[in-house]
Amino acid sequence: MGLKFLIVGAGAVGGYFGGRLLEAGEDVTFLVRPKRRKQLEKTGLVLKSVKGDATLDPPLIEKRETGIFDVILLSTKAYQLDNVLPELTGFMHKETVILPLLNGMEHLETLDRYFNKDVVLGGLCFIESTLTNEGHILHTSSGHRLTVGERNGEMSERVKRIAASFDKTNADVRTSIHISEEMWRKYLFIATLSGITTLFNGPVGPIRDSDEGRAFTHQLIDEIVTVIRHTGEPIGNDFADKAWRQVMKLSDETKASMQKDKEKGLPVEADHIPGYLLRLAEVNECFTPFLQAIYANLKVYDQWRKDDSR
Ligand SMILES: NC(=O)C1=CN([C@@H]2O[C@H](COP(=O)(O)OP(=O)(O)OC[C@H]3O[C@@H](n4cnc5c(N)ncnc54)[C@H](OP(=O)(O)O)[C@@H]3O)[C@@H](O)[C@H]2O)C=CC1
């Protein structure tokens, strides 16, 4: 029997990967709130993707409705976790696993406080997608990779089964026995990309084209790598170089999803992405002025949002 998936967060990431599973005939339900439910019931789950469009009719449930699932694919924003996590236990059986796809690392600590550590897998994704005003999922560049693995580095049947559920999907899904290292790598990359695109308020092209933008990016990567090294995580010597090459390879118009959210006036994961690194830096007495500037910029933006909504 196939796995029963509950997608928590029918947004840019969860809507995409959950939608691809549904399109391939897998057993998928979305946990939604009333406003998103109304929208999805009206329009369907619409994927507008460079990899192929789809309009799907997903099963939807809200908190306190019933249902038991084998895999919870968690794809809310980090600042939404405190609301959503207490709702999940009612949907779980003894062997349900949670596959989080959030950027960053701190959510693993949060999840481990809520659930048995064994419940939470490692996961990450590379996909450039966003929600449009109509609630469609707009996927704009060719990557749509999801990676899943056990955080203890073993290969397990449950990880293999999850990956196998994606075999027939229009998405690139892989397993990894190095998922923690891959998550730290992604964290370094996204903390850099979201940092520079939000601070300089635009896409990566002009930042890379200026000497100052390149120097800033270099210094930022070095700061973040220093912070990660101080945590004692076994990270490779190529961490900084690889992140630099990744940023240099992006197309000129690329912006992090955080910058897109900022342009829409939405909340940002300031405390989860640069903020968590700063907390680690403080504990380990690392000097991180560029990271502090990035965080300050996001907190001022946050304050501006709050003042504006008064
Ligand atoms: N977008 C991207 O390109 C990428 C994003 N990421 C990361 O993935 C994570 C998710 O980002 P993204 O998909 O962009 O975010 P979105 O804002 O697009 O989606 C989050 C979804 O979670 C839903 N949600 C929040 N709280 C609840 C709740 N209590 N119950 C049910 N649904 C809820 C929201 O629904 P509602 O409409 O009800 O608010 C929304 O649809 C973030 O950590 C992000 O950094 C990683 C890679 C790429």
Ligand SMILES: CC(C)(CO)C(=O)C(=O)O
């Ligand atoms: C850079 C990208 C699109 C890669 O997945 C990302 O994670 C984000 O913008 O949040």
